Amino acid sequence: MALDKNQIAQRIARExxxxxxxxxxxxxxxxxxxxxxxxxxxxFQSENGVLGMGPFPFExxxxxxxxxxGKQTITTLPGASFFxxxxxxxxxxxxxxxxxxxxxxxxxxxxxxxNWKIPGxxxxxxxxxxxxxxxxxxxxxxxxxxxxxxxxxxxKKCSLPLxxxxxxxxxxxxxxxxxxxxxGFKLLERAPGVSIEEIKAATEGSLEIDGDIDIPxxxx
Amino acid sequence: MITKxxxxxxxxxxxIESNMTLMLGGFGLSGIPENAIAQLVRLxxxxxxxxxxxxxxxxxxxxxxxxxxQVKKMISSYVGENAEFERQMLSGELDVELIPQxxxxxxxxxxxxxxxxxxxxxxxxxEVAQGKETREFDGKMYVLEHAxxxxxxxxxxxxxxxxxxxxxxxxxxxxxxxxxxxxxxxVAEVEELVPVGTLDPNQIHIxxxxxxxIFQGEQxxxxxxxxxIRQKG
Numbered sequence: 345m346a347l348d349k350n351q352i353a354q355r356i357a358r359e360x361x362x363x364x365x366x367x368x369x370x371x372x373x374x375x376x377x378x379x380x381x382x383x384x385x386x387x388f389q390s391e392n393g394v395l396g397m398g399p400f401p402f403e404x405x406x407x408x409x410x411x412x413x414g415k416q417t418i419t420t421l422p423g424a425s426f427f428x429x430x431x432x433x434x435x436x437x438x439x440x441x442x443x444x445x446x447x448x449x450x451x452x453x454x455x456x457x458x459n460w461k462i463p464g465x466x467x468x469x470x471x472x473x474x475x476x477x478x479x480x481x482x483x484x485x486x487x488x489x490x491x492x493x494x495x496x497x498x499x500k501k502c503s504l505p506l507x508x509x510x511x512x513x514x515x516x517x518x519x520x521x522x523x524x525x526x527x528g529f530k531l532l533e534r535a536p537g538v539s540i541e542e543i544k545a546a547t548e549g550s551l552e553i554d555g556d557i558d559i560p561x562x563x564x
Numbered sequence: 565m566i567t568k569x570x571x572x573x574x575x576x577x578x579x580i581e582s583n584m585t586l587m588l589g590g591f592g593l594s595g596i597p598e599n600a601i602a603q604l605v606r607l608x609x610x611x612x613x614x615x616x617x618x619x620x621x622x623x624x625x626x627x628x629x630x631x632x633x634q635v636k637k638m639i640s641s642y643v644g645e646n647a648e649f650e651r652q653m654l655s656g657e658l659d660v661e662l663i664p665q666x667x668x669x670x671x672x673x674x675x676x677x678x679x680x681x682x683x684x685x686x687x688x689x690x691e692v693a694q695g696k697e698t699r700e701f702d703g704k705m706y707v708l709e710h711a712x713x714x715x716x717x718x719x720x721x722x723x724x725x726x727x728x729x730x731x732x733x734x735x736x737x738x739x740x741x742x743x744x745x746x747x748x749x750x751v752a753e754v755e756e757l758v759p760v761g762t763l764d765p766n767q768i769h770i771x772x773x774x775x776x777x778i779f780q781g782e783q784x785x786x787x788x789x790x791x792x793i794r795q796k797g
Contacts, residue, residue, distance in 0.1 A: 358644035390735075391665060391666075392591040392594075392735050392738055393591070393732075393735045393737055394735050394737050399794055400792045400793050400794040401792075401793055401794070402793060402794060402795075402796055403708055403793045403795075403796075405793075406788060406791055406792075407734065408593075408594060408736075408786035408788045409594060409595070409722075409734035409735060409786070410734040411591075411592065411594050411732045411733055411735050411788075411789070411790070412735075413591075414790060415591075415593070415594070415790045416594040416790040416791040416792035417643070417788060417790065417791055417793070418792075426732075426733075426735060426737055427737065428669070428732075428737050428738065428739070428740070428741040428742055428769075429591070429617070429665065429666075429669035429738050429739045429742055430666075430669040430670055430672070430673040430741075430742045431669075432666075432669070433665065433666030433669055433670065435780070436666060437657065437666060437684065437685065444675070445758060446579070460662075461662075464654075466644060467650070467653065467654075467660075467662070468643060468644035469640060469641050469642035469643050469644065469662045470641060470642070470662060470663075470664055470665070470697075471641050471642040471665050471694075472664070472665040472666060472684045472685075473664075474665075474666075474667075474690065474692065475664045475665060475667065475684075475686040476664030478664075478684070478685035478686040478687065478688060479685055479686075488612045505570050505690065505691060506690045506691075507690065508689070508690070509688065509689030533675040535700050560568070
């Protein structure tokens with residue numbers, strides 16, 4: 345069975361380690377916060393200027409002055425801090441944030457990512473994504489393996505305008521966990537019940553499968 | 565003490581003309597200079613170039629200026645929440661320059677801090693870097709980005725005093741401190757203008773030297789864009 349968005353988030357949460365400062369993008373990445381192990385200490389950074397983000401507020405406790413980068417009302421946890429945008433991106437460009445999780449429209453086998461523009465159709469802007477991918481050492485992309493039309497989003501080369509060059513390290517999709525290597529997308533794990541053949545069929549870019557080793561199913 | 569207080573929003577916006585370049589603080593609808601925007605609508609100046617992270621929503625924030633076609637060019641990082649904006653952009657009525665959010669912040673800060681330009685890794689290898697000078701430092705490529713040049717910066721703070729000192733609240737801080745002193749004239753509007761001496765000098769976020777005019781906004785709607793809550797229990 346291919347994973348749903350919550351299960352993708354749940355799998356990515358295993359990559360979040362004790363002591364990490366983490367930036368979560370909009371969409372599936374936001375869901376990752378719900379699945380982080382309770383016995384580890386992690387702080388979530390939102391690029392609009394908060395470190396130590398907590399859950400959504402209870403009804404009646406929303407504050408227009410406390411939002412995340414998705415413009416959603418949030419709360420803060422003990423130890424949280426607020427700061428200006430330049431300071432926020434100093435944390436990001438200065439490599440003080442340990443892990444960046446973001447969505448993508450396309451990823452290429454060399455780690456290029458495209459997620460901000462479809463020429464002539466959709467131009468929302470890059471927000472903080474270009475700053476994040478240009479500097480982060482540890483970038484995980486959370487996305488569906490194929491688009492709504494069924495076309496692969498894991499490509500030899502991106503067709504859309506790029507957000508960043510050779511920066512993605514790991515991808516978690518509804519079908520698989522893959523690592524970007526010099527040879528292409530290395531298949532690390534497959535979704536429970538999803539065959540290697542299905543993953544091959546959904547991957548346009550070069551898929552690297554270690555010869556004799558059976559690719560394990562994902563664990564949560 | 566040098567006094568920055570002006571008598572309301574009319575006086576605060578004196579000198580505004582069509583075709584000027586403006587900086588406006590805020591992230592989404594949080595921390596936007598609501599009173600200054602309302603006055604820009606009333607003054608009906610047009611041909612404006614607006615430097616602001618977002619473009620408001622259809623009927624609030626910078627969306628109000630877009631509705632009246634007062635904006636010639638937007639310099640922003642994300643404009644996804646505004647249908648009228650998208651229409652004007654795709655039809656070519658509105659000139660739009662989309663730039664990375666951290667670059668936007670740093671081009672403001674550079675103007676504030678007296679740097680003509682900065683090098684950033686953001687956007688290298690993408691269309692954002694096209695036509696721009698690039699340079700390698702320690703094996704990594706960077707793009708040269710110039711400081712903004714603006715006529716007015718419109719800032720929203722939580723509290724301020726007649727000396728122009730400012731304190732921000734929550735994530736309404738965002739680009740506001742970075743835009744203070746980054747234009748020829750910085751106009752700060754505050755929710756509460758407190759008597760001089762009541763703000764603790766240790767807690768000031770922006771010293772008054774970066775602010776030329778300050779006033780207490782008549783009212784604040786502080787609209788929430790995405791009201792997101794969780795259930796009790």
